[in-house]
Amino acid sequence: MQEEELNKYLKAGEIACRVRKEAERITKPFMKVLELVNKLENLIKNLGAEPAFPINVSINDVAAHYTPTINDELTIPENAVVKIDIGVHIDGYIADTATTVSFDKxxxxxxxAAREALINALKIVKPGIKFHEIGRVIEETIKRHGYxxxxxxxxxxxxxxxxxxxDxxxxxxxxxxxxxLKPGKAYAIEPFATNGTGFVKEAPLVTIYALKPNPKRVKTLSSEARKLYEVIxxxxxxxxxxxxxxxxxxxxxxxxxxxxxxxxxxxVVEYPVLIEKDRGIVTQFEHTLVVTSSSIYITTDSC
Structure with missing residues (x-):
């Protein structure tokens, strides 16, 4: 990995870290999710980066992939467990981080359980460690808490x-x-814990998309759809x-x-909202790390 690439990963990580801390500070019951996300996505831009994906705000049994829809009226419930997943990129170099804010003791x-699982996983990471060893530490930590x-x-x-x-x-x-873990690569470590069955399923709702380029098929689009495709x-x-x-x-x-x-x-690829199969409560924490031949940089823990 070139020094310029590493520096962009590190800068994206620093910004993601700052946005995550701001999310933890401003997230409150009865707040509109759209208001929260707009503030955080604008902060990413004001700090000199772009969102790597729409900020996810996944509440209670929703595990992932919920971002506000157009004119979304959803508010954070009084006793909610709120997962906020944040992506930042600079010139395509990505930082991915998440936190959980709970208003229910x-x-x-x-x-x-999820927070400690991430902490313990990061304690053992090193160049060359096997993925399943990281998974073992995450699973053992969460199960020690009874989840x-x-x-x-x-x-x-x-x-x-x-x-x-x-990977x-x-x-x-x-x-x-x-x-x-291989030198020259970036990874996200992302423990989820639940009091449910331990599996998620797709809900019949899509709020996040990504393009799947195919120049031949683009030519078949209506003029308005082609304009939208090109802008995106x-x-x-x-x-x-x-x-x-x-x-x-x-x-x-x-x-x-x-x-x-x-x-x-x-x-276009659609990313359905994911919910816990047994409607269990889900928690999540996440950091991004960059591996070099001699060290590990936890990019999203640098602010």
Whole structure:
């Protein structure tokens, strides 16, 4: 990894760290989720970066992939357990971090289970460590608290402009996961804990999308859908996006039809909201790290 690349990873991580701390400070019951996300995404931009994906605000049994829709009226409930997942990029170099803010004392230990799992995992990381060893520490930590990890959610490798870049770091001791942390690469370690079954399922709601480029199929789009595609591609490439970001580009009444047209042409990937199968409460913490031949940089713990 070149020094310039490392510096961009580090700067993105510093900004993500600052935004995460601001999220922990300002998140409150009865706050509109759209207001929270707008403040945090604007902060990312004001600090000199761009969102790597729409900020996720996943409440209670919702584990991941909820970002506000257009004119979203959802508010944070009084006794909510709120997971805030933040992505930042500088020139495509990504930092991915998450935290949980709980307003219900019944779930204090569930929050600590995920937090401690991340802390313990980061204590053992080093160049060459096997992914399943990281997963073992995460699983053992969460189970010591009396809870389960989410078995079908995981950490992941990160490359330029790609958040999930192929490698999977399990949240349990999966001996089939034989990969290792390799120098020159970036990874996100992302424990989820639950008092439910330990598995998530897709809900019938999509709020996050990403382009899947295919130049031949782009030519078949209507002129309005092609314009939307080009605007998104020029600003995001294949990074995830939310429809609310493009209301200044197209009419709000037409944007849903346009994204449907893109999906029918296979030009967009949809990320359904994920919920715990047994409707258990879910907690989450996450850091990004960059591996060199001699050391580990935890980029999102640097502010």
């Amino acid at each position: 019944r779930y204090t230990q569930l929050v600590e 389960r990890p989410i078995y079908n959610l995981s950490g992941h490798s990160i490359t330029r402009y790609t958040i999930h870049a192929g 999977v770091i399990p949240n349990y001791r999966d001996l089939k996961s034989i990969g290792r 591609y020029n600003s995001r490439r294949t990074l995830p996006f939310a429809l609310r970001w493009y209301l200044n580009t197209v009419n709000v009444e037409k944007i849903v039809d346009m994204i449907t047209e893109l999906a029918l042409q296979g030009l």
